[in-house]
Amino acid sequence: MSIVILIPARMGSTRLPGKPLADIAGEPMIAHVAARAVESGLGRVVVAADSDEICSSVRAHGHEAVLTGGHHQSGSDRIFEALQTLDSAGEVETVINLQGDLPTIDPADVAAVLEPLRRAEVDIATLGVEIVAEDEKTNPNVVKIVGSPTAPATLRALYFTRATAPWGTGPLYHHVGIYAYRRAALERFVALAPSPLERREKLEQLRALEAGMRIDARIVDAVPLGVDTPADLERARAALATRGN
Numbered sequence: 001m002s003i004v005i006l007i008p009a010r011m012g013s014t015r016l017p018g019k020p021l022a023d024i025a026g027e028p029m030i031a032h033v034a035a036r037a038v039e040s041g042l043g044r045v046v047v048a049a050d051s052d053e054i055c056s057s058v059r060a061h062g063h064e065a066v067l068t069g070g071h072h073q074s075g076s077d078r079i080f081e082a083l084q085t086l087d088s089a090g091e092v093e094t095v096i097n098l099q100g101d102l103p104t105i106d107p108a109d110v111a112a113v114l115e116p117l118r119r120a121e122v123d124i125a126t127l128g129v130e131i132v133a134e135d136e137k138t139n140p141n142v143v144k145i146v147g148s149p150t151a152p153a154t155l156r157a158l159y160f161t162r163a164t165a166p167w168g169t170g171p172l173y174h175h176v177g178i179y180a181y182r183r184a185a186l187e188r189f190v191a192l193a194p195s196p197l198e199r200r201e202k203l204e205q206l207r208a209l210e211a212g213m214r215i216d217a218r219i220v221d222a223v224p225l226g227v228d229t230p231a232d233l234e235r236a237r238a239a240l241a242t243r244g245n
Contacts, residue, residue, distance in 0.1 A: 002093045003043040005110070006082050007033055008068075008075035009058075009100040010050040015229050020054050020100055022233055025240045029227060030054060031061035032103035032240060038063070039107035042096070042114070048082035074204055075099065076179075080190045083183075095186050097179045104239050105178075105224035113180045116154055116216035123185035124208055127176035128155060128217040136174065138164050143175040143203060145217050157215040160203050174223055179205075185213060 009020040009030050016022065020030040030047055037045040047058045047065040050072070058065035066085055072078040079097050086092075096113060098105070109127060116125035128145045136142045140162040147155030159165070160175055181189070188211075195210040197203075208215055227236050 002091055003096065003114075004083070004086065004092045004094075005037045005040070005042060005045045005096040005098055006079035007037065007045070007047045007098045007100045008049075008072075008078040008082075009047050009054050010070075010072075010078070011054065012050075013228075016227065016233065019227065020049070021057055022227070024103055024233070024237050027061060028057050029103050029233075029236070030058055030100050031063060033098065033100050033105070034058060034061075034063040036103070036105050036107050037096075037098055037110055040110035041107070042111055046082060046086060047100070048078050050078070076186070076204065077190055080186055083186070090183070093183055095181045095183060097181065099177055099226070101227040102178070102224045103227065103236050106220075106222070109176075109220045109222075109224065110178065112218045112220050113178050115218045117180055117182065119150075119216065121214055122216045123182055123213040124189070124205075124215045125180040126157070126205070126215060126217045127178055128173040128219050129176060129221065129223045130219065131172045131174050137172050143177075145173040145175045147173065147217060150216065153219040155217045155219065157205075157209065157217055159209065160201070160205050162201055162203070173217070173219065175205075175217070176220070176223060177226075189213070 013019040021028045048068050049055050050070045055065040066082045068078050068081045116122045146159040147157045150156045195207040198206040
């Protein structure tokens with residue numbers, strides 16, 4: 001497969017303004033994410049940014065960046081614009097959407113998101129982690145995958161929810177928001193209007209399921225630290241304080 005990893009980044013975070021450029025161990029957070037993506041060894045890595053400031057910082061740290069519009073409502077819309085700019089000839093077959101606020105993500109997990117696409121019927125792949133902390137099972141900020149096993153460490157996603165689901169004895173799975181799209185699937189997805197369940201749960205991936213697209217999730221060992229608040233940023237700084245980049 002011809003693969004590109006696209007990392008959407010915007011300055012306008014409400015809880016942590018200027019988040020992509022937040023300093024972690026002497027480098028902006030977005031540079032750490034790009035470095036983890038490069039370490040996956042999958043192929044070209046490009047930050048899709050909404051400002052010249054982000055682009056300049058990314059390039060200064062040795063990574064590629066492309067400027068996208070400020071009007072996008074989601075990261076998937078932003079990476080689609082970037083894809084059209086970078087690959088107008090349509091040579092890229094697979095697009096990985098890696099969130100720009102995951103500076104500690106394991107490069108092996110970036111690679112793992114491709115595994116479900118080995119099945120031709122899968123349109124979109126993502127990651128999940130078994131929930132072990134009891135409080136996370138009822139936390140609406142922890143998105144759960146409701147799915148059916150299709151292979152070892154792989155679920156076919158039937159639903160995503162902020163509720164505690166499914167009911168009964170058995171594991172619950174935390175959804176990790178990294179996606180691998182077949183190019184045609186990304187093109188179809190961004191052309192769809194927001195769906196009823198997407199609006200209700202505030203989960204974009206439900207748009208794909210409601211449109212009949214198939215999403216499979218690879219189960220990995222740990223949830224990467226997502227940086228959404230100043231406290232998260234301090235945890236990321238502690239985690240990466242001794243890491244060479």
